[in-house]
Amino acid sequence: MAKDTGLTVEQATGSEADPAPARFLPAFVWRASRDGSIIYANPWAYRYLGALPDAVIGLNWRTFVHEKDVAAVLDAVRQTKDGPLLRNADVRLLRADGEFRWHTLHLQATRDQHGNIADTVGVAIDIHESRYAWALYEANERRLRAAFQAARMGGWEWNMKTHMVHMTAELAKIYALPEGVESATIEELSEHVVPEDREVYHRKLDEFLRRRAPFELDYRLKEELGPCRWLRMRGHPEYDAEGRLVRVYGVSFDISEQRIREEQLSQAQSAIEARSLRLRAAMQAAKLRIVTLDLSDWTLSRESAGDRHRIARMPYQVALCRVHADDRAALDRYVRRLVDGEAPRANFEFRIQHARREQWVSGSALLQRDDTGKPLRLIGSILDITARKRLELMLRESSRRKDEFLAMLAHELRNPLAPMRTAIALLQKSAQPDAREPDLLGLMQRQAEHMTRIVDDLLEVSRITQGRIALKHEPILVVTAVYHAVESVASLVEGRAQQIHVEVPDATSWICADATRMSQILVNILNNASKYTPEGGSIRITAQADAEWVSIVVADTGSGVSPELLPHIFDLFSQGERTLDRSEGGLGIGLSLVKKLVEMHDGRISVRSPGPGKGTSVTVDLPRLHHHERHSAAILSPLDAPRDASVRHILIVDDNRDAADSLAMLCETEDHVTRVAYSSAEALEAAQVFKPDVALLDIGLPGMDGYELAGALRAVCKAPLLLIAITGYGQAEDRIRAQAAGFDLHFVKPVNVESLLKSLSVRAS
Numbered sequence: 001m002a003k004d005t006g007l008t009v010e011q012a013t014g015s016e017a018d019p020a021p022a023r024f025l026p027a028f029v030w031r032a033s034r035d036g037s038i039i040y041a042n043p044w045a046y047r048y049l050g051a052l053p054d055a056v057i058g059l060n061w062r063t064f065v066h067e068k069d070v071a072a073v074l075d076a077v078r079q080t081k082d083g084p085l086l087r088n089a090d091v092r093l094l095r096a097d098g099e100f101r102w103h104t105l106h107l108q109a110t111r112d113q114h115g116n117i118a119d120t121v122g123v124a125i126d127i128h129e130s131r132y133a134w135a136l137y138e139a140n141e142r143r144l145r146a147a148f149q150a151a152r153m154g155g156w157e158w159n160m161k162t163h164m165v166h167m168t169a170e171l172a173k174i175y176a177l178p179e180g181v182e183s184a185t186i187e188e189l190s191e192h193v194v195p196e197d198r199e200v201y202h203r204k205l206d207e208f209l210r211r212r213a214p215f216e217l218d219y220r221l222k223e224e225l226g227p228c229r230w231l232r233m234r235g236h237p238e239y240d241a242e243g244r245l246v247r248v249y250g251v252s253f254d255i256s257e258q259r260i261r262e263e264q265l266s267q268a269q270s271a272i273e274a275r276s277l278r279l280r281a282a283m284q285a286a287k288l289r290i291v292t293l294d295l296s297d298w299t300l301s302r303e304s305a306g307d308r309h310r311i312a313r314m315p316y317q318v319a320l321c322r323v324h325a326d327d328r329a330a331l332d333r334y335v336r337r338l339v340d341g342e343a344p345r346a347n348f349e350f351r352i353q354h355a356r357r358e359q360w361v362s363g364s365a366l367l368q369r370d371d372t373g374k375p376l377r378l379i380g381s382i383l384d385i386t387a388r389k390r391l392e393l394m395l396r397e398s399s400r401r402k403d404e405f406l407a408m409l410a411h412e413l414r415n416p417l418a419p420m421r422t423a424i425a426l427l428q429k430s431a432q433p434d435a436r437e438p439d440l441l442g443l444m445q446r447q448a449e450h451m452t453r454i455v456d457d458l459l460e461v462s463r464i465t466q467g468r469i470a471l472k473h474e475p476i477l478v479v480t481a482v483y484h485a486v487e488s489v490a491s492l493v494e495g496r497a498q499q500i501h502v503e504v505p506d507a508t509s510w511i512c513a514d515a516t517r518m519s520q521i522l523v524n525i526l527n528n529a530s531k532y533t534p535e536g537g538s539i540r541i542t543a544q545a546d547a548e549w550v551s552i553v554v555a556d557t558g559s560g561v562s563p564e565l566l567p568h569i570f571d572l573f574s575q576g577e578r579t580l581d582r583s584e585g586g587l588g589i590g591l592s593l594v595k596k597l598v599e600m601h602d603g604r605i606s607v608r609s610p611g612p613g614k615g616t617s618v619t620v621d622l623p624r625l626h627h628h629e630r631h632s633a634a635i636l637s638p639l640d641a642p643r644d645a646s647v648r649h650i651l652i653v654d655d656n657r658d659a660a661d662s663l664a665m666l667c668e669t670e671d672h673v674t675r676v677a678y679s680s681a682e683a684l685e686a687a688q689v690f691k692p693d694v695a696l697l698d699i700g701l702p703g704m705d706g707y708e709l710a711g712a713l714r715a716v717c718k719a720p721l722l723l724i725a726i727t728g729y730g731q732a733e734d735r736i737r738a739q740a741a742g743f744d745l746h747f748v749k750p751v752n753v754e755s756l757l758k759s760l761s762v763r764a765s
Helices: 009-013 020-024 043-049 067-078 128-150 169-174 186-190 195-211 256-285 316-321 325-339 386-429 437-465 478-495 515-531 590-600 657-668 680-690 706-716 732-740 753-764
Strands: 028-033 038-041 086-094 100-111 117-126 153-159 164-167 183-185 215-221 229-239 245-254 288-294 299-303 311-315 348-353 358-369 375-384 473-477 499-503 510-514 538-545 549-556 604-608 616-625 649-653 673-677 694-698 722-727 745-748
Touching: 028 043, 038 043, 067 086, 067 100, 100 128, 153 169, 164 169, 164 186, 169 245, 183 186, 186 195, 195 215, 229 256, 299 316, 311 316, 316 325, 325 348, 325 358, 325 375, 358 386, 473 478, 473 515, 478 499, 478 510, 478 515, 478 538, 478 549, 510 515, 515 538, 515 549, 515 590, 515 616, 590 604, 649 657, 649 680, 649 706, 657 673, 657 694, 657 753, 673 680, 680 694, 680 706, 694 706, 706 722, 722 732, 732 745, 745 753
Parallel strands: 499 538, 649 673, 649 694, 694 722, 722 745
Antiparallel strands: 028 038, 028 117, 086 100, 100 117, 153 164, 153 245, 164 183, 215 229, 229 245, 288 299, 288 375, 299 311, 348 358, 358 375, 473 510, 510 616, 538 549, 549 616, 604 616
16 A cells, blocks of 8 residues: 655665655655664655654654554564665654654665664555545445345356456355355356246346346245245446446345235235225326314315325315315304304315415314313315316306396397387377387387397307307408498498597508408498497407507497406307496397407407406407408408499298288389298299299298299299398308209398398399
């Protein structure tokens, strides 16, 4: 363990008073006379001793050598008397701080002319740290060997190049190898494994080594070596830079007693595990937890269904603080009544307040007592009923909205019926026509249209909810969509003395949408804005576009939306506050319908309001359409087509005589010539003589329906014939079927009179 300085003692000291090699040598160098007095020391020695040269020269070397090591120095000097002049000894030298440190002392004696020892040169190399480390290593080795022996554990190292296994004496003893054996081949040790385990042993070992990770393997030794013994091998493979397996080292130890105990307990453990598994599965399926309140210290423990070893403990008061504030006192009373021996109701319900959510639970508990009757603990089960509670609340809310909606629907439907009934009564009482008839007829027309809109909204939301609406997408110029929507509500806005402002800075923005549905979206929003804005208020509609989106904003100065209603503004049958005269509020269908239509166009809609009385703004965002070629804007409202003064011959077929006769009178007001038929057979007979160029056909005719009649009329009338379906069926499949039957136009009852007459004029031209 001595440090090699590269110099001999003679080279280190030389014969000069202050030799250069010794001056720079990092070692303790001195020369002593025959009587042991120091006659020279190098600078390193002065620093080590912490003394000046004057204080060192003349000292005896015994002064800084440990008293127990003096004999070793003298013995080394004596051995130079008749033999070589150089000897080594390990000694402890006193340092300036009072600590003795181990050094290897190289001693060389010089002789006088008579051959006697004249003086002695010493070079001491510090080996204190290495000697301490070696002593520590040896102590650890002794402890490790003792631990291996106590645990019946043997260490080993496989050399994969030589296939040799180097082992400790304890491992050789476990394998019943002869005393003194320190190594064997891998194959020789494998032969000690029982034959029925050998194939599995090699297969698993190869598999572990391919994983390039530490491994563990259990196997049995052959019975002829003694009683059947189980060994557990734990190994760690090492690989070189090229990834080749170089060695494997590890330990093997006897686990026979452990395996015997495991086999004895395996039937009982299997039953316990199976029962626990069934219990955990039931708890997990039911989201059930077991809670225990220890009454000795009022500590609550909770066992989770997912992990039987996961038990959370907390003081009762801490757990109680997690209960919703509204339920805390009632739950505490329930618990304390149980502790007092009372028997409250079987089950209890309360809410647990989490950071971001609220959890509803239901449970029951029993009191457990000791042999003397003293209460020990409460054991309860808690079931998560959050989903059920939410469903209950949703059903209650849905039921409330349904009741409100039905009441509102009854009122809204009675609103147009009442004036219509009054107008009819007035007309019936009037023996002679008077000046009030136009007003009464106008009133009836307005109320009928109002009822039609209510029914249309109900049908629309039903069709959209069931996914029975197909959009017909086409390029639409945004400015056209906005202005046509404004035109549609102009009369309503004027009637309420309101101001409407339109801002569309970019007149070249396009969207791809269904023209009819786009009109429905904007007109519905504008109608709402006018309805909830008082007389004299203002409405502003703006449209702006960026690279991806077109945003249409309708803002009003109306009654606004309360913070409570705002999150539910798009819910079906959700209405704002209504007065008794229903001047505000509605069925709660409009915005829900609008939202569904916007989403069908891959758009989004939002409503903002600072609060009641502060107005509302509705924003509709739709994907912008980018086209390099020009498009003509789609028409969103009927064209003001030039009327043709020519007389049309119109055949009207309907088994409802009132409907057929009133429609004929309407057409005759436009100077058209009409012929009415109340059955398909009558219609075919009349067509041969009347020779119509337009036919208005009811679809639901008895016998031959309107679809069959259309084909028959085409065959009878040689001249071009405009076929118009008049029906109560307005679904998409009804329109497709009418088109397939040869109809040119399709109108749903009650017919929009203005649109019908205008279509006749356009087609007639």
